[in-house]
Amino acid sequence: MILDGQSPPSIAAAAQALQRGELLGLPTETVYGLAADASNDAAVVKIFAAKGRPANHPLIVHVASAQGVQRFASHVPEFAQKLMEAFWPGPLTLILPRRVEVAAVAAGGQNSVGLRCPSHPVALAVLQGAQALGVFGVAAPSANLFGRVSPTTAAHVAGEFGPELLILDGGACDVGIESTIIDCTRAAPVLLRPGVITPQQLSDACGLAVITPNVPDADAPRASGTLASHYAPAAKVQLMTAAELQNAISAYSNANAKTCEGGAASVPAAGAHIVAIWSRSPVLLPSSNAANFNVALMPSSASDCAHQLFAQLRAFDRQGVAHIWVEAPPLTSAWDGVRDRLTRAATPTR
Template structure:
């Protein structure tokens, strides 16, 4: 059931659902979350069951304000506090040492916990109303089946979990990809998941260079959205350069022309009886999402659909998951995506696409 998040009764109903231990579809500025009271282990267990998510894969706990950190974290380093001051509320998750008596199930049994204060006004209203009812933090991973494309509208969430789930409609998510995650359990901040905030922005704000590992970090705590295969649509995603896309299109054109020539004698044969009707146009089997100019020959048009990828990384992030879901809805079997530039501003988008293109193991 989808309820309008602009209406006060919806906020009350959402907070009461959390208090009862029910699940809730919650909008944030990043993606929609599947939310439950982080202090209620049974309720948090429902999240893992509904998503099909391994119980040792931690959830991010959302709090209404910076003051909520003290309830879940045993220690906040000075550089982490500077990040909180600079970017909360906002799309930044901090991994902090966890108080032993708090959110053990949500943290996947780790001695650290991921904390975030969302900026979305509807999320803020629900979190504040929940606090008044004794719900001091809300575990809320993305509201989709585990490993699949994250939802950025209330309709996406309903499509994943059906009408039984109470979903608060806060409109389309402004950011569109999950929060940046920074590990603050070590001597220096370490970037675990890129997002809307760049390493340079983070480093300037906290006064310490944020480490960006280029290989798997054995010392890092487990964090949401960091598995090799994640964010995957049903169609196969291929990351390609503009030249590789054009070369592949040329190969399709050659194959299509060859097939047409092979069919020509049969098409020229007389029809013995009846009148042949026109065949309905075939649906495209390949969707191309590219920033560069890409030409499609007429022979390919029946199997290829071309879409322009936004040139601005923030705009692209906003549309990313909705676009992948749209391709699935069209029934394509392959999605060819032009690899985003290797610049910090594109790191979040490139990370999500790389994981979407990685086969599950």
């Protein structure tokens, strides 16, 4: 059931559902989350079961304000405090040492916990309402089946879990990709998952250089959304340069020319052999079988692309395409979050 997130009765109903140990589809500025009381182990287990998510893959706990951190974290380094002051409420998750008596199930059994304060007004209203009822933190991974494309609208969530789930409609998510994750359990901040906040912005805010490992970090805590294969649509995703993309179009067209004689009558059934293309650069389609390609324009700015990313992948899936060819994002820090999500979406499951 989808309720209007702007309605005070809807906010109250959502907070009460969390207090009862029920699940909730919750809008945030990043993506929609599948939320439950982080301190209610039975409720958190429902999240893992609904998503089909491994129980040792930790969930991010959302709090109503920075003051809520003390209920879950045993220690907050000075640089982490500076990051909270600079970016909360907002799309930043901090991994902190966990108080041993709380949120063990939500943390996937680790001695650390991911915490964030979202900026979406509906999310904040629910968190504040739940806090008044004794729910001081809400575990909320993305509201989709594990490993699949994250949801950025209430309709996406309903499509994943059906009408039985209570969902607050807060509109399309402004950011569109998940939060930046910084490990704060060591002497310096370590980037575990890129987002829309760049390492330079983080370093400027906390006064320490953010470490960005080039290889998997064995000492890092497990964190949400960091598996090699993740955020994947049903269609096969491939990343290419603009030149590689144009060459692939030509090769695909030549291969299909043997079976297509041209004209509307020879066009394959909708979606059967159509390749979806998401590109910033113009692409030249062959006149003989242009109908075999579905081209969408990728925004030229990283923030606009992040906002559209998951919705675009879902739109291609709805069209029934088997392949999605994407022009690889620029190699700049502003595009790190988008590049990370696309790379994981394109990685085959091992």
